[in-house]
Amino acid sequence: MPQYMLLLYDDPTGWQKLGPEDMQKAIEKYMAWTKKPFNVDSKRLGEDVGKVIRSQNGKPRATDGPYSETKEVLGGFYLIEAANYDEAVQRASDHPHLEYGGTIEVRQLFRS
Secondary structure (H helix, E strand, O other), rough: OOOOEEEEOOOHHHHHHHHHHHHHHHHHHHHHOOOOOOEEEEEEOOOOEEEEEEEEEEEEEEEEEEOOOOOEEEEEEEEOOOOOOHHHHHHHOOHHHOOOOOEEEEEEEEOO
């Protein structure tokens, strides 16, 4: 079955507005979604900015980043199975990340 990455983006300052009880509820919702039968894997990314490697004059150059014009950052991912994009989008549509103002990018993994 085809696999899809759900890339979770959000403005991390939004989470700072939640109180402890609301944060606990959010964590519970994410954990429950993680247990859905079509979920293959998921990970939260670290809070550092990571590194970006680009070629400059034919040589790799690593910089802090990725910086963009938006306040949204990639915070984690889910790897799910679905028959097609429509099903992947339908499955992602009830993810709690959307409830908390986040954005989900759905991308199919290449199959060789």
